[in-house]
Amino acid sequence: MKSETFLDFLPSNFRHEKSFFIKNNLTDFENLSNLSEQDINEIQRKSSLCTLNNLKKIRAIALFKKEIGISPPQAYLLLHCGISSIKSLSLSTPHELQSKIGRLERILKVKNETGTTYSLLKEWIKKASQIEKSI
Template identity: 80%
Template sequence: MESKNFLDFLPTNFRHEKSFFIQNNLTDFKKLSNLSDLDINEIQRKSPLCTLNNLKKIRAIAIFKKEIEISPPKAYLLLHCGIGSIKSLSLCTPYELERKIGRLERILRVKTEADITFALLKKWIKKAKQIYNSF
């Protein structure tokens, strides 16, 4: 049985980025969270099929995983709700975040399988505020 790595949750539209990271042994979320904009531009230069948008999303998901311990699928959900950084998460209220997730579910006409409670949202926001205020 193949062991799971950080990139396994990515949908198929990330196949080029996933392939590049696997070939270059960049499957650890800690390494991915430390990618700079310069690194991302270099990856895009080396592998033109990798898109800037997807590379930045992967980095944001890795940062959420590393700093706030949000699982990759839940971090991906946050990105779809317009929350792409620790700063943007720290500026939200649990009510706003719950509303954004609900709006996304209504637009997509699906109920997310993520078990996201109001208490969990509060915990994420509190941790994001602590991290953002420590800068």
């Protein structure tokens, strides 16, 4: 039985980035969340198939998981709703996020399976605000 890594949830359009990270033994969300802009540029230089946009998304998802405890699918959902950093999450309201998620579901004509409730969104925003205040 194969053990799951942080990267296993990524959709197929992240295949090049996932392949690069696996080859270079960077499968832990802790390591991925600590990637600097310089690291990302170096990865892109080494593997031209890795896109800057996807690398930054992976780092953002890893940061959400590390700092706030948001699962990768939930973090990916936040990215699709325009929330790409802890700061942008801290500046949001639960109602605004719930509205963005609902709009995304209507556009895609799907119901998300991530279990994002109003109270959970409120908790994420509270944690993000605490992190922002401590910086």
